[in-house]
Amino acid sequence: MSNFEIDNLLKSVFDDKSKDIDLKQLFEDKLLEYDITKTKAFNILSIDKDVFEDIISGSAKQPSIINVLKIAQFLEVELNDIVNAVLKNQSKENIAALEKAKKVSFIVKNFDIKKLGKIGFFYDTDNVDILIERVLNFFGFDSINEYETEISKPLFSSSRRNFSDKMKDFWIISAHQCFKSINNPNNFNREQLKELIVKIKPYCQDVENGLLTVCKALYSIGVTVIIQHQLVNTQVRGGTFVVNGKPCIVLTDLNKRYPTIWTTLIHELHHVLFDLEIIEKTNFHLTGEPDLFLIEEKADDFSMEYFFGVDKFNFIKSHITNKFIVEKFAKESEVHISFVYSAFRYYQDKFYKKNYYGSFNEFFPNSSLAIAKINPLNWKENNLKDVALKIKEIFELNTL
Incomplete structure (x- = not known):
């Protein structure tokens, strides 16, 4: 999943206008449609009842992607929709952790922190928010998504790009x-x-x-x-x-x-x-x-x-x-x-x-x-x- 897709998912979590899916109601409807019991559904999906309830309610701290995929198939919903529904019920701490992972991925994929630190572009810090702020301020963008949309993707669209050569890419950009x-x-x-x-x-x-x-x-x-x-x-x-x-x-x-x-x-x-x-x-x-x-x-x-x-x-x-x-x-x-x-x-x-x-x-x-x-x-x-x-x-x- 790209940073762009993660951006959209995270945005939808805090967007009141985004489509809400009642996973519990969908599950009840499917039980009626298939004329089976909850116990039978759990057996078919090979998911423990408590695990299922935690995912549906959003109380699962780190839900298994395999179990989420199983539930998405059973409920016949798009993966993005069920991920969005699960994320909406996640704690602020978990959402923040996902946002931080996206930022870390962006920095380490595109920038050589050690070498850029030696030339004075980055300061001596491991704080990813400070690194992101430095990059966006330097290039004049408001978000990671804007950086990738306006610079990285169009600039290198016609060129063979070696992601190991981050310093050259930085020079080009x-x-x-x-x-x-x-x-x-x-x-x-x-x-x-x-x-x-x-x-x-x-x-x-x-x-x-x-x-x-x-x-x-x-x-x-x-x-x-x-x-x-x-x-x-x-x-x-x-x-x-x-x-x-x-x-x-x-x-x-x-x-x-x-x-x-x-x-x-x-x-x-x-x-x-x-x-x-x-x-x-x-x-x-x-x-x-x-x-x-x-x-x-x-x-x-x-x-x-x-x-x-x-x-x-x-x-x-x-x-x-x-x-x-x-x-x-x-x-x-x-x-x-x-x-x-x-x-x-x-x-x-x-x-x-x-x-x-x-x-x-x-x-x-x-x-x-x-x-x-x-x-x-x-x-x-x-x-x-x-x-x-x-x-x-x-x-x-x-x-x-």
């Missing part, structure tokens, strides 16, 4: 709700995006303001970009969503590498240009995760070639230890110097299986400087609506 609350008012224009993409590259040279400037420009043509901090045990670099009918991109600070944020942005914009119809059908696409519908290599090659492609790598690889030449070549290529070293690492690994990822770190700027002004979403925020409003204000202030 957070991004989706943030985009939904921002609700970019600008119409998406694919032709304007094609014109804008060719102008983006030089802005990567401005560590503190370049990304913000580009995100504002994208927002003005209907593409919303947000930043979410990486979650424990997730390897997602970014993602492309379609929310309110418009493309939305979420970037993360995976590995804290400045060039990676930019190459991921261009990677996602490639998906917006060429794969938007597919993504709209599946609700979202994650970069760094296997995808049955999209060819990730195309987007990867596009983003790498965009900033510093194979031809440039072939020229600079023999001069990589000469800082003067690298700086000059980076300037000519209109990229930050870290992109040259990042491309060198990438292509050395791709073509020669050589690992240079520990080299040249001194030339990589702090990635937090690039994302700070976009108000990246962390997991200690009170609620997503406030975060979304802040981001919206940033993008709509002096938008290009």
